Amino acid sequence: AIQMTQSPSSLSASVGDRVTITCRASQGIRNDLGWYQQKPGKAPKLLIYAASSLQSGVPSRFSGSGSGTDFTLTINTLQPEDFATYYCLQDYNYPHTFGQGTRLEIK
Amino acid sequence: EAQLLDSGGGLVQPGGSLRLSCAASGVTLRNYAMSWVRQAPGKGLEWVSEINAGGDRTYYADSVKGRFTISRDNSKNTLYLQMNSLRAEDTAVYYCARGVVVVAATSYGMDVWGQGTTVTVSS
Numbered sequence: 001a002i003q004m005t006q007s008p009s010s011l012s013a014s015v016g017d018r019v020t021i022t023c024r025a026s027q028g029i030r031n032d033l034g035w036y037q038q039k040p041g042k043a044p045k046l047l048i049y050a051a052s053s054l055q056s057g058v059p060s061r062f063s064g065s066g067s068g069t070d071f072t073l074t075i076n077t078l079q080p081e082d083f084a085t086y087y088c089l090q091d092y093n094y095p096h097t098f099g100q101g102t103r104l105e106i107k
Numbered sequence: 108e109a110q111l112l113d114s115g116g117g118l119v120q121p122g123g124s125l126r127l128s129c130a131a132s133g134v135t136l137r138n139y140a141m142s143w144v145r146q147a148p149g150k151g152l153e154w155v156s157e158i159n160a161g162g163d164r165t166y167y168a169d170s171v172k173g174r175f176t177i178s179r180d181n182s183k184n185t186l187y188l189q190m191n192s193l194r195a196e197d198t199a200v201y202y203c204a205r206g207v208v209v210v211a212a213t214s215y216g217m218d219v220w221g222q223g224t225t226v227t228v229s230s
Binding site: 001032034036038043044045046048049050055085087089091092094095096097098099100101 | 142144151152153154157166167168169202204207209213214215216217218220221222223
């Protein structure tokens with residue numbers, strides 16, 4: 001199975017900051033990667049698909065980049081509602097695999 | 108608005124069985140692959156299984172292969188997960204999700220999620 005290594009595992013930031021989360025695949029996955037946001041007690045929410053395409057309804061401060069093995073989620077101008085846990089998911093092959101998550105906390 | 112409603116969770120003894128359901132409203136499931144994802148208490152997300160739109164191709168995580176069976180009834184617009192030989196480590200919130208949607212070799216992710224149903228395996 002493809003391993004997805006996500007970093008950092010946790011991150012403290014302030015409202016208005018720009019933050020970057022990375023995900024590295026153990027082998028090339030083209031651009032078959034999505035980013036998901038999860039808040040406590042809630043279902044995950046799709047933010048980015050195909051590595052860099054913004055899901056409908058998601059604010060434009062979220063962006064994704066990368067291809068092959070290295071991927072990045074960037075959040076510009078953090079808003080209070082962005083403090084959550086973020087996961088990458090490779091859907092290049094089966095079994096699909098998630099990164100271990102990045103918890104974004106308020107500084 | 109597309110909505111998924113997970114149900115069927117509960118407390119079950121080790122070695123027991125449970126069947127989860129995921130009913131859709133506002134969307135016709137027959138056109139989409141469907142998945143189950145779980146989250147153990149205090150842990151990250153784990154992909155569990157996926158079934159294609161036609162129901163003739165299924166995929167599983169190694170941790171559940173041979174014990175869980177994903178299926179769908181497109182006439183009832185419902186997805187299922189039959190879980191047998193349950194273990195303590197299967198304790199988790201189980202989410203159904205629409206997708207992964209793939210069109211013309213582009214993966215569109217899992218875009219609609221149920222609210223989750225809790226499975227507890229304990230004696």
